[in-house]
Amino acid sequence: MALIKSISGIYGTIGGRSGDTLSPLDIVKLTSAFAQFIHGKKIVVGRDGRMSGLMVRHIVVGTLTGMGYDVIDIGYASTPTTELAVRMTGADGGVVITASHNHSEWNGLKLLNREGEFLTSSDVSELVALLELENFDYADSTQLGHLTVDETFNQRHIDTVLNLNLVDVEGIRRRKFRVCVDTINSVGGIILPQLFQALGVDYEILNGECTGAFVHNPEPVENNLLGIINRMKQGHFDLGIVVDSDVDRLVFICEDGMMFGEEYTLVSVADYVLSHTPGNTVGNLSSTRALRDVTLLRGGQYYACPVGEVNVTAKMKEVGAVIGGDSNGGVIFPECHYGRDALVGIALFLSCLAQRKCKVSELRSTFPCYQIAKNSINLMSNTDVDSIFERVKGSFQKDHSVTISDTDGLKIDFVDRWVYLRKSKTEPVVRVYSEAVTMERADNLGNQFMHLFYDTQKDMLLSAIHSDYGPVM
Template sequence: MTLIKSISGIRGTIGGEPGNNLTPLDAVKFAASYGSWLKDYSKKEKLKVVIGRDARLSGEMIQSLVVSTLVGQGIDVIDLGLSTTPTVEIAVPMEKADGGIILTASHNPKQWNALKLLNEKGEFLNAEQGAKILEIAEEEGFEFAEVDDLGRITNNDSYIDIHIDEVLNLDLVDADTIRKVGFKVVVDGVNSTGGIAIPKLLEELGVEVVKLYCDPTGHFPHNPEPLKEHLGDISSKVIEEGADFGIVVDPDVDRLAFIDNIGEMFGEEYTLVACADYVLGKTKGNTVSNLSSSRALRDITEKHGGTYEAAAVGEVNVVTKMKKNKAIIGGEGNGGIIYPASHYGRDALVGTALFLMLMAEKGGTVAELRASYPSYFMGKKKIQLTPDLDVDGLLKAMAQKYAKEEISTIDGVKIDFAENWVHLRKSNTEPIIRIYTEAKSQEEADRLGDRIISEIKEIAGF
């Protein structure tokens, strides 16, 4: 069982001992830490926080604990109930709230849950803010409100509909254009809130929806991470139904993957590529993704006359660089679309609408669309090191070894070769170097990873 305390929130498995898992005591402690930080950060007399959750089994329990804790601190709560991560993100500024909490462990299995923490813009906290909350949690110097000063709870279950309206009102989304095509789409909502939000959006866009695992019971029918090995059912369903494509989201609906018309994965990395292709074709501009995302985004961006830049891994880092570079679309290669015209957060609803617009205007099949993009293949490996080895020193040595290549050291070491790349990142919890590679064939990507492992071992002397 596990409890992971990080600058982006608190994540853990339900049950077990406090301090080692996400128990009720831990949920209360970290909710109180966030509330205490928010009071100091905002300097306001009266605060308001938006809270929503995915459909996982522990969600209602954790939500009750978190809401009651904030109310006990004198903070008003807007309770969205079942919601999505991007829905909570857009609700925070709409409600003129001071922050938000999303109760979701994203793609983790059902025994996990988490508190994801937002600022007054509905964006994830930065590293300094997250570290301060962890510090408050360790000190446990909480102060609660007297009875006349308790916060109030307002229930508002309309925000998924509001979110859908916001998507439909985007300048680059035209429902009539999509409606005229008459798409038929299978949706796998992994029995969480994507099963509510995505079908509703599609129906508003005139799409015929075939629902698969769209009952928000929290009983995930398969591993909820939208990877090929977990998606056999929807692949078969797309073929069986003669659908144009399939849509898969994770439990909190910030990651988006497609199944093409012949039941094959479109590729999580290519979700962002396709959405960027559409947006850049309408509006000139720049893009950002993280260092471990596909080079295909760079290729598509340059094809449209824009500039691509890579950020350190982590959504908050991507958002920071997007703002700095005025990027008009960005995200992460795990199927996370960030479209600033909507908001600065990964959003599967926005991604779905942009992808439908691309397909409506381009015509043809989803398989044909995928074949039209530069084809890259990724490899993921790791190397176990002994605890006494200087991992930072090894990464520095690799950067020096390839100093003549294009090097980034903002997050580990990324080495860009002419035809491929490798990204080396150290684990924060164990002596491991994670090795991500990309090349024009799977064999080449795997060979590059094996070569880099051999070179690290040679430098390390084993």
């Protein structure tokens, strides 16, 4: 499979031919292009627990020192830990060796600027241009960079979280929480036990060995989490917690084994933050309407932006948001740093439970209840998605009861529901997300727009044939 290059990172499967996968040669080229783009002297490198991580680390570190960069290798580290390490060390950039929620045969490079934040789309375009030129300038033997290994940043990350104003350490300790955690055989199994010990939380870790041999699909969605769900149903825990392989996504499970809902991770943490620090919030275009509702209820303004962590952080800075994130369990709390951080999300969520003295299911019931249906449309190679979106949009432009956004795909907001169509950047599909007060209504809305997409595509094809060949008999 061809390499995937986006604002979220550069990913590919390990093994196979250069150019088709994330081969050692491709890693050298990618790292060289990044080093040339950064224009600095020092870069932090961290990696998740994937089996290919050590191999990729050796190549990345060797290439960076060969470019004359000093490297701080922080070892096994989550993405948010590496982001913080860039800032703490004053480095010029960072590389996180991870493929996030992708399967174990994948790996990749998440690339960070000197603020410890992801590259913008224009940055990625510039980096890709450098990559295609392959005009790299390596250091001579007297100018090689130096390698420093420093594995203290997990603890420094935890200390930073514990010192946040809204993390109620004493309240959490008094509640004596018992939690069950699935860390999917990666770095969460290293850092989360340290966090729980510091908070006085009793815990049981599932899939805690940092081997990279994932026991199940690492994307933290319900179908992949039957093990921890069944464990929670036995009734021994106050809360279930799930993270992905690089610990930036966070999902909760209620004490009775019911999913809290990945969309509601940010809703619950935002409501807690807003109850103490009124202000604005930011989500992306696929975020549940519940985030808007709790923000308005707390006296703030809600803003939506295109999908992608760097887009969310840019909007947060623009509007001065006190909390933000995305719909798949990502929490960004700027008092700590501008990056999705499961440790921050866990600490704030436990603080909320401690202060409100409630069960997880009881907390969930206090929020507006919406259901999101997620579907997709398979695309042919010649499908003109943008033109189809434009036609679909035209069907609703005269309806003043709806709000239309076309900044990233097409989202149509009705009074009591919404639908969002967006072309995937990693697969030949259009994602179709739809939300309503019941799953049946959400599914119906999504299906209606899938049919509308296909009908519009058919009409455009017939129009093109008519234009070229005359009426079709």
